[in-house]
Amino acid sequence: MSMDSLTDKVEKFVISFLNENLDTSFVYHNLTHTQRVVEKANELASLSGIDDTQKNLLLIASWFHDTGFTKSIKNHEEESAIIASNFLKQQKIPEADINAVCNLILATKIAHEPKTQLEKIIKDADCSHIGSKSYIEVSELLRKEWELNCNKKLSESEWLDENINFLTTKHRFYTDEASANWDKRKGKNISELLKSKKKIEIESNKLKQKKEELRFKKNKVELPERGIETMFRVTLKNHMHLSNIADTKANILLSVNAIIVSLVLSNLVSKLDNASNEHLIVPTAIFVLFTVASIILSILATRPNITSGKFTKDDVANKKVNLLFFGNFHKMSLKDFEWAMGEMMQDRDYLYSSMKKDLYFLGLVLDKKYKILRLTYSVFMIGIIVSVISFAIAFKYFGGAS
Numbered sequence: 304m305s306m307d308s309l310t311d312k313v314e315k316f317v318i319s320f321l322n323e324n325l326d327t328s329f330v331y332h333n334l335t336h337t338q339r340v341v342e343k344a345n346e347l348a349s350l351s352g353i354d355d356t357q358k359n360l361l362l363i364a365s366w367f368h369d370t371g372f373t374k375s376i377k378n379h380e381e382e383s384a385i386i387a388s389n390f391l392k393q394q395k396i397p398e399a400d401i402n403a404v405c406n407l408i409l410a411t412k413i414a415h416e417p418k419t420q421l422e423k424i425i426k427d428a429d430c431s432h433i434g435s436k437s438y439i440e441v442s443e444l445l446r447k448e449w450e451l452n453c454n455k456k457l458s459e460s461e462w463l464d465e466n467i468n469f470l471t472t473k474h475r476f477y478t479d480e481a482s483a484n485w486d487k488r489k490g491k492n493i494s495e496l497l498k499s500k501k502k503i504e505i506e507s508n509k510l511k512q513k514k515e516e517l518r519f520k521k522n523k524v525e526l527p528e529r530g531i532e533t534m535f536r537v538t539l540k541n542h543m544h545l546s547n548i549a550d551t552k553a554n555i556l557l558s559v560n561a562i563i564v565s566l567v568l569s570n571l572v573s574k575l576d577n578a579s580n581e582h583l584i585v586p587t588a589i590f591v592l593f594t595v596a597s598i599i600l601s602i603l604a605t606r607p608n609i610t611s612g613k614f615t616k617d618d619v620a621n622k623k624v625n626l627l628f629f630g631n632f633h634k635m636s637l638k639d640f641e642w643a644m645g646e647m648m649q650d651r652d653y654l655y656s657s658m659k660k661d662l663y664f665l666g667l668v669l670d671k672k673y674k675i676l677r678l679t680y681s682v683f684m685i686g687i688i689v690s691v692i693s694f695a696i697a698f699k700y701f702g703g704a705s
Contacts, residue, residue: 306359309394310366314341316390317366324373328451331444332372332379341365344428350480351420360400361421363387364407365428376452384408413473423477427485430474434485438492442466460507463500467493535658542665549672550605556679557601560594567591582700586693593686600679604672619643 321334344365348358364387371382384405391401409415410422417423432441446462449455457465470493476482567590613634614624624632624643632640647653 306356309396310359310362312394313363313366313390317370320370320386321373326373326452329372329448330451331441331448332369337366337369339431340368340425340428343431344424347424347428347478347480350484351424351478353420353424357421360403361407361424363391364404364421364425367404368408368411368425368429380409380412417477420478424481427476427478427481430476431481431485433470433474433492434476434481434488436488438488439495460500460503463496463503467496467500470496535662538662539665542662542669545669546665546672549669549676552676553601553604553672553679556597556676556683557605560597560601560683563594564591564598567594582697586690586697589693590686590690593682593690597679597683597686600675600682604675604679614643616643619646 317337318334321337325333341362344361345358348361353361367383367387367390369379369383370386371379371384374382374386387404387408388401391404403421407421407425410417410425411429415422415426417426432438435441446457449457470489476485476489567587614632618624619642632643635643647657
């Protein structure tokens with residue numbers, strides 16, 4: 304059997320074999336890829352000037368080189384060599400030629416460094432799409448095949464990185480003919496990949512920027528609606544007004560009781576030394592006791608609380624400090640206070656939370672003031688009543704006796 308007729312027979316066998324046995328999920332390593340490798344191997348063989356015998360062995364190896372995918376993805380080159388060997392033995396081909404074909408098939412391994420001219424040609428033919436205009440489209444088929452058969456799903460950015468890395472660091476054309484014909488287009492393909500990568504990075508940065516802007520818009524301070532602004536302003540004004548009323552009332556009681564104590568000490572106490580006035584000692588003591596109690600309660604109602612006046616960055620980060628109350632920052636430096644206010648003003652939730660806390664704690668202060676103030680008025684009222692009664696009893700039952 305002549306080598307030409309053998310090559311024709313191999314072609315028919317491989318076409319039928321792949322159509323019947325290759326899974327449809329192999330969208331890259333299929334008959335189309337095999338035919339392209341055979342075509343490019345024939346082209347490079349003609350350009351390099353090898354003899355017809357060597358050329359036919361090369362073409363036979365090219366036809367069989369991916370038939371092993373019908374058996375296994377891993378070590379498919381070995382499977383391809385077995386399929387080729389079995390077929391060629393049936394055709395009574397010399398052992399030396401069979402070994403030559405098998406060695407060429409094994410030379411298509413990615414990591415194999417070709418040594419002979421035929422190995423270089425089949426390696427270049429197997430990767431000929433790298434130097435073609437259809438590289439991007441063809442490589443997408445390989446990406447899909449990985450996804451279907453290897454459970455290897457890559458994002459667009461990861462796939463571009465994979466291709467750029469392979470073309471720039473791992474692949475090269477071994478024959479002068481392949482370099483002369485395909486290196487220029489390979490360079491353009493690398494350029495297109497880099498442009499696509501840059502475009503994705505720009506779009507990714509824009510998306511990140513957009514997300515950041517949305518996050519900023521969500522957290523940034525927005526001018527409150529008129530109703531909310533009015534509510535906070537009126538409520539704070541009412542709180543301050545009620546606080547002023549409480550302080551005024553406490554000051555009035557404090558002043559009145561201070562005057563009463565002064566009058567008692569200057570006019571009444573000095574007369575208690577006289578034996579005829581002994582009956583006034585107890586009523587006077589009761590009167591002074593209630594008056595002093597009223598003075599103490601009035602002072603407690605108006606006495607300010609002492610706060611630490613400091614906060615930490617963690618307090619601001621965790622939104623624990625209310626920067627609208629001077630007692631929380633009066634011992635801090637201007638720089639730290641301005642930083643903290645800036646952080647709060649950039650966070651709408653933090654700002655509104657601080658305003659609500661300010662109202663709440665003002666309410667607690669008012670509650671405490673008015674409770675003490677009510678107690679003060681009660682003590683003052685009871686003191687006046689008890690004192691008057693005690694003086695009346697003293698005058699009625701003991702005044703006449705003296």
